Amino acid sequence: MAERLLTTSKAIAEAIAQEMERDERVFVMGEDVGAYGGIFGATEGLLEKFGPERVMDTPISEMGFIGAGVGAAIEGMRPVVELMFVDFFGAAMDQIYNHMAKIHYMSGGRVNVPMVLMTAIGGGYSDAAQHSQCLYGLFAHVPGLKIVVPSTPYDAKGLMIQAIRDEDPVMYFFHKGVMGLGWMTPNPRATGPVPEEPYTVPFGQAAVRREGTDLTILTLSLMVHRSLDAAEKLAEEGISAEVIDLRTLVPLDRETIVESVKKTHRVMIVDEDYKSFGMSGELATIVVEEALDYLDAPPKRLAVPDTPIPYSRPMEQFVIPSVDRIAEAARELVTS
Amino acid sequence: MAERLLTTSKAIAEAIAQEMERDERVFVMGEDVGAYGGIFGATEGLLEKFGPERVMDTPISEMGFIGAGVGAAIEGMRPVVELMFVDFFGAAMDQIYNHMAKIHYMSGGRVNVPMVLMTAIGGGYSDAAQHSQCLYGLFAHVPGLKIVVPSTPYDAKGLMIQAIRDEDPVMYFFHKGVMGLGWMTPNPRATGPVPEEPYTVPFGQAAVRREGTDLTILTLSLMVHRSLDAAEKLAEEGISAEVIDLRTLVPLDRETIVESVKKTHRVMIVDEDYKSFGMSGELATIVVEEALDYLDAPPKRLAVPDTPIPYSRPMEQFVIPSVDRIAEAARELVTS
Amino acid sequence: MALSKEQLLDMYRMLVKIRTFEERVGEIYYEGKLPAFDIAAGPIPGEMHLYTGQEAVATGVCAHLRPDDPVTSTHRPHGHLIAKGVDLKAMMAEIFGKKTGLCKGKGGHMHLFDPTLHFGCGGIVGGGIPHAVGAALAIKKRGEDRVAVSFFGEGAANIGAFHESLNLAAIWNLPVVFVVEDNLYAISVPKSKSTAVRSNAERGVAYGIPGVQVDGQDVIAVYEAAGEAIDRARRGGGPSIIEAICYRFRGHFEGDAEKYLPPGEKEKWRQKDPIHILGNQLKQQGWLSDEEAAAIQDEMTALVREAEMFARESPYPAPEEALEDVFVNL
Amino acid sequence: MALSKEQLLDMYRMLVKIRTFEERVGEIYYEGKLPAFDIAAGPIPGEMHLYTGQEAVATGVCAHLRPDDPVTSTHRPHGHLIAKGVDLKAMMAEIFGKKTGLCKGKGGHMHLFDPTLHFGCGGIVGGGIPHAVGAALAIKKRGEDRVAVSFFGEGAANIGAFHESLNLAAIWNLPVVFVVEDNLYAISVPKSKSTAVRSNAERGVAYGIPGVQVDGQDVIAVYEAAGEAIDRARRGGGPSIIEAICYRFRGHFEGDAEKYLPPGEKEKWRQKDPIHILGNQLKQQGWLSDEEAAAIQDEMTALVREAEMFARESPYPAPEEALEDVFVNL
Numbered sequence A, B: 001m002a003e004r005l006l007t008t009s010k011a012i013a014e015a016i017a018q019e020m021e022r023d024e025r026v027f028v029m030g031e032d033v034g035a036y037g038g039i040f041g042a043t044e045g046l047l048e049k050f051g052p053e054r055v056m057d058t059p060i061s062e063m064g065f066i067g068a069g070v071g072a073a074i075e076g077m078r079p080v081v082e083l084m085f086v087d088f089f090g091a092a093m094d095q096i097y098n099h100m101a102k103i104h105y106m107s108g109g110r111v112n113v114p115m116v117l118m119t120a121i122g123g124g125y126s127d128a129a130q131h132s133q134c135l136y137g138l139f140a141h142v143p144g145l146k147i148v149v150p151s152t153p154y155d156a157k158g159l160m161i162q163a164i165r166d167e168d169p170v171m172y173f174f175h176k177g178v179m180g181l182g183w184m185t186p187n188p189r190a191t192g193p194v195p196e197e198p199y200t201v202p203f204g205q206a207a208v209r210r211e212g213t214d215l216t217i218l219t220l221s222l223m224v225h226r227s228l229d230a231a232e233k234l235a236e237e238g239i240s241a242e243v244i245d246l247r248t249l250v251p252l253d254r255e256t257i258v259e260s261v262k263k264t265h266r267v268m269i270v271d272e273d274y275k276s277f278g279m280s281g282e283l284a285t286i287v288v289e290e291a292l293d294y295l296d297a298p299p300k301r302l303a304v305p306d307t308p309i310p311y312s313r314p315m316e317q318f319v320i321p322s323v324d325r326i327a328e329a330a331r332e333l334v335t336s
Numbered sequence C, D: 001m002a003l004s005k006e007q008l009l010d011m012y013r014m015l016v017k018i019r020t021f022e023e024r025v026g027e028i029y030y031e032g033k034l035p036a037f038d039i040a041a042g043p044i045p046g047e048m049h050l051y052t053g054q055e056a057v058a059t060g061v062c063a064h065l066r067p068d069d070p071v072t073s074t075h076r077p078h079g080h081l082i083a084k085g086v087d088l089k090a091m092m093a094e095i096f097g098k099k100t101g102l103c104k105g106k107g108g109h110m111h112l113f114d115p116t117l118h119f120g121c122g123g124i125v126g127g128g129i130p131h132a133v134g135a136a137l138a139i140k141k142r143g144e145d146r147v148a149v150s151f152f153g154e155g156a157a158n159i160g161a162f163h164e165s166l167n168l169a170a171i172w173n174l175p176v177v178f179v180v181e182d183n184l185y186a187i188s189v190p191k192s193k194s195t196a197v198r199s200n201a202e203r204g205v206a207y208g209i210p211g212v213q214v215d216g217q218d219v220i221a222v223y224e225a226a227g228e229a230i231d232r233a234r235r236g237g238g239p240s241i242i243e244a245i246c247y248r249f250r251g252h253f254e255g256d257a258e259k260y261l262p263p264g265e266k267e268k269w270r271q272k273d274p275i276h277i278l279g280n281q282l283k284q285q286g287w288l289s290d291e292e293a294a295a296i297q298d299e300m301t302a303l304v305r306e307a308e309m310f311a312r313e314s315p316y317p318a319p320e321e322a323l324e325d326v327f328v329n330l
């Protein structure tokens, strides 16, 4: 039978729909998740299927409705809440990190907060400093949140179902550039095979997207695609890059990372989040802690160079890692 | 002449008072900064000296008054705003990182936001998960904020004066345990010599608090004191630890860090913030990027092990680095 | 709906229970901390916000609540949790940081959770208000007749979460009652300097919900206002806001020098002690003798003493237990 | 205070100026993006929120403002900035992402700053409201007679920053006017589903400040309400809130399919075009002929064309300029 192809956004919407069918406790809430279908399509079709009681448009009150999600989860519901852009987290951070993330711990494990907070990340289309950030590194820093960052339609569905069934609070970050939206710069890998039946992708298991021997690229989300494109180029030049898609940052699959680096002896981290005090430093440190003797060169980092995201195209393309700059950095790394 | 001794909290209050005298544009606002004098004494005596127009108690409205600080700074004032505990940043984060930090950049450098946001950090006295965090690593991750974390009364004054005179937004983190408060566990180094006249301590210059040859300890804030106490113990055992007080994370004094590690060949980061995706990984990575060949062992990290801060004393003391655990980790490092 | 003797005596007992608990915690708190006060020392370390003086609010409201009615509280939570019916032993053990505590020692005085009572609280001002809205949303989705109650201070009514929560509750017509305890201060900042209107009850206008201000020292007044609001919510009539004017007798937290208080203010309010007010009414009615009052006090003292002994004798958690309970599964 | 012919004609010219700018930006926006719409392509990439239809609000309010009166705006800022008196060339160049733009290409359509006009805006709903409060605080501290104005949508009136800002402005009696542009929707969510009261003007009650609702398509009505509020603020009379009922003629942003609109609604509102409303009044008064109206349109078309040419011909910033302006000094 021919494989069924879906975009990532449709895969997410399907995952939520299937869980809503399976479990009455699941409901969706957020800005424009109803008639609009979610600005990035993650809830498209849900209002029509489930009605406004289970697919709730909210006022612009992120602290209020994310906090209400926490309260509803404590009372036994399974809210899937959308924060339209991750950039808006500042309007709700108290509920996210002091409550959603900590109540299980503070209660000595007696209260669960089984809630999914999904949000759009990423730039590259001139949406500037307040609508283009990734920030998964920031959320991974504070304890109590599972951090999920899919890159493919298949994973997007399986990780969303896992997230909804998970007993812990999950932050689910979808990159606008992997959603397969008609109005974003086309990304052929944003459409891919997605089984119709529900399935889960477990947390804490990275995927080796391409095997290689000369260097390991650790990355996630849209940067998986750019790294694979760069690896293609590099292959033509005789450089063999292994590309690892981390899929979740918390829990983190250290084993796959360390195994790969022990094989290739060189590692590069490609990250669309800000460079300093974030993901790239953490991954580099883990590699050094666990495989220092295997390294032929210091870990290399390619990330947003600690500037806000500028609006104008030449500047924006300069700060966000591109296929060319990934390839160039990889070349530098293998010859160092 | 005998040196004048002040506690850190009095040094901070004096710095603010002197700047208020020098510059009419400087004013203070925050919760309980007036009659109460600031919960941690950072504004003690200011109301009496300057009156309620310049020392303003605010309602509990962190988004509102921090945002008002931004607006006042743009209009040419020099607000010193207190966020009572850093743990409450979630109620105001949008104003901090999307506005205070980014407006200068987004305006193409045409608008300045010369504002100081000071806040209390740290645990160790059973204030539990929502009142004990450090989080400087989280703020250092987002671009546009200068990150100042003093450990001594002398630095506290000089860095505060620098912060107020600085044209950029500054986040100033004082640890409750270095303030020299009568009601906190005594810390003899929380009282120290402080010149009466105004002076500045420049940003981006770490201080070597103790010279050593066997390992470098990179740290800041209260952990400087604990590391010095640990170094004392270690010295008795013949281990010579160099202790570096970073003082500011943004800008960061890479040179002093790298020079020290090139000398000692071993580095340990002692951090009261959460371990993963934060300061400890960043510093370890910088060392590896710039001095891999000098390292005799992987960098070691001692930090809060990715748990919220528990209330009960035995658990809390277990997660926050102690003098004994610093010494123990140092021993492990030098023998590895 | 005139209150019966039994109802009034139950409330009287609750007032005394809360007071006795709080005053005893206030004593124990200073153990090991003096002569040089060290906040980290003693059997009860950390900050301590006691509810003494405000007992009528928790008591009058919670008298209408069932165990399965969700309640969210604040940094000053003891009164609400006791009025909700908590086991004092587990509560006291938590405040002592013991393994037998409600939260195995992880939460402490400001972070008390009792899922059997649908009770939660926390140290972030305004943090609990949206949770009550979410609990009410869950209730409405399931068609249950439970009601959520959120307690918070007049200081909290100035934070954004208050506004967002009241608006959500109103547009969704949720079964939730917002109880503002106006004890005149947020730490040192008086309401007159922090709140643009005299009464938060008036702020109901901004959400189209009923608001009422009551004398929070008078448990009967609280009981009546709360009854109306809670009944309305239970019958699907939507949210309400109640502001209860009260006073904290012990300062914001233990150690507060209260430099900000106008002279004589506290003494004046001490005259309006909720226990005396109800006690006098009961005595005038002939429903409470001095001996009966003393017996109630003795009973509560014994209960609190028992909780204290349990807490003292319980073991501390092992240090490594700190690593547990971050996630349900990882 | 009857408006003179000159005043009315100035406002008419401003309405046309804003409209002409917006409609031209709306055309240019699709250059390079079609047939397959790619938001990242063309001379103006990114999101685009146009002000067409709401011109009377910015015009009627800003007619009272001086260049040194601070104004904060939103993700839909063009109208406010033009009414404030910006140089269209620098503004258009910024929207094109050019080095000659107001913000050297770093800000773009949603992040326009003009310090000479004390103007700022941003993409976070509610983000600008506290800035206006802070600006007003600076004004009051200095004893100046300037007034700060914050424009925002009816959707923004449900976010916490709104509540905190109005409360601060009220307790500190600051010279600030809050202008809610109620265009009926926050993206797809109608006010009836997001706001618990009919009018945000009523929410002034929660802060003890005057509130008034006006017809936002009628520039004279806006002018009069704004005049009263701004004059009061200038004279030290404190803050006010104005809600102007208006309508956006082009969808939330370009590309919005507007599936959520009831059929016929937009057409009905299109009848209430602010330019036609004022134009007809002027014509009835004999103060504007068809020829004069056409001349005004031509003048504005030329101005906008000039700005466009300037923007097109200006160079892009060099990629490395991205690294500048993070700090004033490091």
Ligand SMILES: Cc1ncc(C[n+]2csc(CCOP(=O)(O)OP(=O)(O)O)c2C)c(N)n1
Pocket: B031, B060, B062, B084, B088, B091, C075, C076, C123, C124, C125, C126, C152, C153, C154, C155, C156, C157, C183, C185, C186, C187, C252
């Ligand atoms: C968001 C936030 N801001 C500030 C604080 C510090 N704080 C703790 S209690 C308190 C005063 C609260 O006043 P109110 O709400 O009136 O309650 P009360 O203490 O009077 O019971 C403050 C400012 C906090 N915990 N959380």
Ligand SMILES: Cc1ncc(C[n+]2csc(CCOP(=O)(O)OP(=O)(O)O)c2C)c(N)n1
Pocket: A031, A060, A062, A084, A088, A091, D075, D076, D123, D124, D125, D126, D152, D153, D154, D155, D156, D157, D183, D185, D186, D187, D252
């Ligand atoms: C804090 C925050 N939440 C959500 C958004 C996404 N968003 C942008 S504009 C908008 C609608 C705003 O509605 P309104 O305030 O009425 O202004 P209008 O667009 O109608 O002019 C939303 C939800 C945002 N930018 N910021």
Ligand SMILES: [Mg+2]
Pocket: C153, C154, C155, C181, C182, C183, C184, C185, C186, C187
């Ligand atoms: Mg109070």
Ligand SMILES: [Mg+2]
Pocket: D153, D154, D155, D181, D182, D183, D184, D185, D186, D187
């Ligand atoms: Mg609107």
